[in-house]
Amino acid sequence: MPKKTIISMAVIKRLPKYYRYLGELLRNDVERISSKELADRIGFTASQIRQDLNNFGDFGQQGYGYNVRFLYEEIGKILGLTRTYNTVIVGAGNIGQAIANYTNFEKLGFHLKGIFDRNPKLIGISIRDIVIQDVDNLENFLKNNHIDIGIICVPKEQAQKIADIFVRCGVKGIWNFAPTDLSVPEDVIVENVHLSESLLTLSYRLNEAELFKGKTGR
Amino acid sequence: MPKKTIISMAVIKRLPKYYRYLGELLRNDVERISSKELADRIGFTASQIRQDLNNFGDFGQQGYGYNVRFLYEEIGKILGLTRTYNTVIVGAGNIGQAIANYTNFEKLGFHLKGIFDRNPKLIGISIRDIVIQDVDNLENFLKNNHIDIGIICVPKEQAQKIADIFVRCGVKGIWNFAPTDLSVPEDVIVENVHLSESLLTLSYRLNEAELFKGKTGR
DNA sequence: TAGATTGTTAATCGATTAACAATC
DNA sequence: TAGATTGTTAATCGATTAACAATC
Structure with a gap:
C-alpha cells in the first residue's frame, strides 16, 4: 500500500535508472x-x-525478491508512462532538431506535435513530417492543442519569454535546454538540461584527478 | 589558499551555476x-x-562581500577553465551534430578536434570545417593527437566499445550521451547526460500529485 | 521446514542551515 | 568607530546504510 509521502528528489532521480535496468533484464x-x-x-x-x-x-x-516484469511495469506507472504526453519544441536549431529527431521519446509516449522557430529559413521545413512553424503562431497553436510538455531550445535571451507563453497557455511541464533558470508558477514543473554545466563539472573533475596524479585511491 | 579536502559532488555540481550567475553580474x-x-x-x-x-x-x-570579477575568475580556475581541452565526438547523428555545432563550448576552451561515425553517408561531410572520419580511424587518430575529452553520441549498444577505445588511448574524460552506464578505470572521469532519464523525471513530477491521490498514509 | 530475502526500524553518515565571533 | 558581512563552528535536518524480525 503506497504511503502518502513527499518523495525526495534523490529518490526520483534514481527511478528512471531502475526502469532502464529492469527493462534490460526483461529483454534478457x-x-x-x-x-x-x-x-x-x-x-x-x-x-x-x-x-x-x-x-x-x-x-x-x-525469500524470492522482485518479479522483473511486475516491478518494471510498476515503476513505469510511477514514472507516468501509462499515459501519453503531447509536446512541442520551440527553437529548431541544433539541439531542437536533435531532440525532434530522437524517436526514442515517441516510444515512451512523448508525442511531438509542433516545432517552432523564428528563423524564416527554417520555417516551412519538415522534421519527421512536422512542419516548422513561425514562433508567432505558438500561442495560438497552444490554445488549440492540448500540450503537456514544452521543450525550450532557444537561446537563453528568449527562453523566459517562451516559458511565459507556455505558462499562459496552461503547459504544465517545461523541459529547458536553454542555459538559464526560468521563473514559473509553482504548479509548473521545469526540468533543466544544462549542458555547459555538465561539461564544466567534467572539467572540474578532470583537473581534480590531475591534482592527485601518482597518488593512491580515488 | 585552497584546502586539501575531498569536495562532495553536491558542491561540485553547484560550481558551474555560481560561475554562470557571476558571469551575468560581471556583464551587468x-x-x-x-x-x-x-x-x-x-x-x-x-x-x-x-x-x-x-x-x-x-x-x-x-563587511564588503565578494568582488564579482575576482570570484568569477577564481571559480573559473577551480573549474579548470584556465586551460584548454581537446575533444572528439564519436557518433555524428542528431546529438553528435548538435554538440559539434554548439560553438559556446569553444569559447570555454573546449576545442573540437575530430568527429567520427561509421555511416558512409556521413563520412567526408564537414561540420565547422571538421571532416567526419570513419570511426575505424578513431584509435589511430587518438594515438597521434592528444585528446582530453571524448564525447560519446553513438547508440547505447556501441557506447562501451567506444569508451574502451578512449580508455586504451589515454583519454581521461568521457562525456557520455548514450543511455547506458559505462565501465571505465577509476582514473577516467565519466560525465553522463542521460536525456531520457531527465524526461522521465519530468513526467514523474507532472503526475506526482495524481500518484498519491486518494491513497492513505500510515 | 529451512533458507532466502523482503519491509522496516534504528544507527550512521553527510549535507544544509543557523549562529556568531572575527574583522574589514 | 559602527555597520556589514565574512569564515567557521555548532546544530539540525535529511539521506544512506545496517540490522533484523517477518514471512514467503
Missing part, C-alpha cells in the same frame, strides 16, 4: 531479481533499493 | 555582491554559498 528474459543482485548491477546498495521502492509500495516477496 | 557591471544577495538571485541560502566557496579559499571580505 530474467524473471526475478533480488535487491542485492540489482544493487550489484546498478552500483547502489541493496538497502537503498529496498528503501526507494518501499516509498511506493510492497513490490517484492520475502 | 556589478562590482561586488554579498552571499545574501547572490543567494537571493540563485535560490540557495547565503550560508550554503559561503560554505561552498570556503571549500576552495577565502574569497570574500568581511
Whole structure:
C-alpha cells in the first residue's frame, strides 16, 4: 500500500535508472531479481533499493525478491508512462532538431506535435513530417492543442519569454535546454538540461584527478 | 589558499551555476555582491554559498562581500577553465551534430578536434570545417593527437566499445550521451547526460500529485 | 521446514542551515 | 568607530546504510 509521502528528489532521480535496468533484464528474459543482485548491477546498495521502492509500495516477496516484469511495469506507472504526453519544441536549431529527431521519446509516449522557430529559413521545413512553424503562431497553436510538455531550445535571451507563453497557455511541464533558470508558477514543473554545466563539472573533475596524479585511491 | 579536502559532488555540481550567475553580474557591471544577495538571485541560502566557496579559499571580505570579477575568475580556475581541452565526438547523428555545432563550448576552451561515425553517408561531410572520419580511424587518430575529452553520441549498444577505445588511448574524460552506464578505470572521469532519464523525471513530477491521490498514509 | 530475502526500524553518515565571533 | 558581512563552528535536518524480525 503506497504511503502518502513527499518523495525526495534523490529518490526520483534514481527511478528512471531502475526502469532502464529492469527493462534490460526483461529483454534478457530474467524473471526475478533480488535487491542485492540489482544493487550489484546498478552500483547502489541493496538497502537503498529496498528503501526507494518501499516509498511506493510492497513490490517484492520475502525469500524470492522482485518479479522483473511486475516491478518494471510498476515503476513505469510511477514514472507516468501509462499515459501519453503531447509536446512541442520551440527553437529548431541544433539541439531542437536533435531532440525532434530522437524517436526514442515517441516510444515512451512523448508525442511531438509542433516545432517552432523564428528563423524564416527554417520555417516551412519538415522534421519527421512536422512542419516548422513561425514562433508567432505558438500561442495560438497552444490554445488549440492540448500540450503537456514544452521543450525550450532557444537561446537563453528568449527562453523566459517562451516559458511565459507556455505558462499562459496552461503547459504544465517545461523541459529547458536553454542555459538559464526560468521563473514559473509553482504548479509548473521545469526540468533543466544544462549542458555547459555538465561539461564544466567534467572539467572540474578532470583537473581534480590531475591534482592527485601518482597518488593512491580515488 | 585552497584546502586539501575531498569536495562532495553536491558542491561540485553547484560550481558551474555560481560561475554562470557571476558571469551575468560581471556583464551587468556589478562590482561586488554579498552571499545574501547572490543567494537571493540563485535560490540557495547565503550560508550554503559561503560554505561552498570556503571549500576552495577565502574569497570574500568581511563587511564588503565578494568582488564579482575576482570570484568569477577564481571559480573559473577551480573549474579548470584556465586551460584548454581537446575533444572528439564519436557518433555524428542528431546529438553528435548538435554538440559539434554548439560553438559556446569553444569559447570555454573546449576545442573540437575530430568527429567520427561509421555511416558512409556521413563520412567526408564537414561540420565547422571538421571532416567526419570513419570511426575505424578513431584509435589511430587518438594515438597521434592528444585528446582530453571524448564525447560519446553513438547508440547505447556501441557506447562501451567506444569508451574502451578512449580508455586504451589515454583519454581521461568521457562525456557520455548514450543511455547506458559505462565501465571505465577509476582514473577516467565519466560525465553522463542521460536525456531520457531527465524526461522521465519530468513526467514523474507532472503526475506526482495524481500518484498519491486518494491513497492513505500510515 | 529451512533458507532466502523482503519491509522496516534504528544507527550512521553527510549535507544544509543557523549562529556568531572575527574583522574589514 | 559602527555597520556589514565574512569564515567557521555548532546544530539540525535529511539521506544512506545496517540490522533484523517477518514471512514467503
